Amino acid sequence: GENVEQHPSTLSVQEGDSAVIKCTYSDSASNYFPWYKQELGKRPQLIIDIRSNVGEKKDQRIAVTLNKTAKHFSLHITETQPEDSAVYFCAASLSGSARQLTFGSGTQLTVLP
């Protein structure tokens, strides 16, 4: 089955700096890669996703890049703010269906004021 590895497990950045979280996946058949944000004591929520026919996707301060050849994808947050502090999870879908999502272990991002 699919295996998703996520790095780093913790990340601290100064407010205004950029943050990058990286994930690798094992199965080249995976074609859907979402990112979820989970604030302390709250539920995970989708913040951005990318499909295998696209190399990059951007939504305001958040961007995701995908390298299918290398089987890795990354989340980029620019101009970080304290409210970006949360745990971020990457995931990969083996068959393109939500039910097949395999999650990474999460990255605790702390934005220091």
Added chain:
Amino acid sequence: ETGVTQTPRHLVMGMTNKKSLKCEQHLGHNAMYWYKQSAKKPLELMFVYSLEERVENNSVPSRFSPECPNSSHLFLHLHTLQPEDSALYLCASSQERLAGYEQYFGPGTRLTVT
């Protein structure tokens, strides 16, 4: 109520107890999921119900038993749990066959097994 709701939000139970977790989705989705979230571990998919088909993770112990009476409700029946089962149990729903693939999570039930 909108979105995905879960009850109870917190549960403390002894190893010999029997309890049930409830999840309800108000989004008209046709797939529902149970996840286990332990500290510093990936979200572990436990069970999936989609279009009345159950997809089960083979590593889930039999002391966890899901029930999906209809597309809006999902239960997780618990019996003779172990302390290592203490975790946050998250329910989620999604619309199968829709391009978005987004899973909507409930707030979770914080389970403590004593």
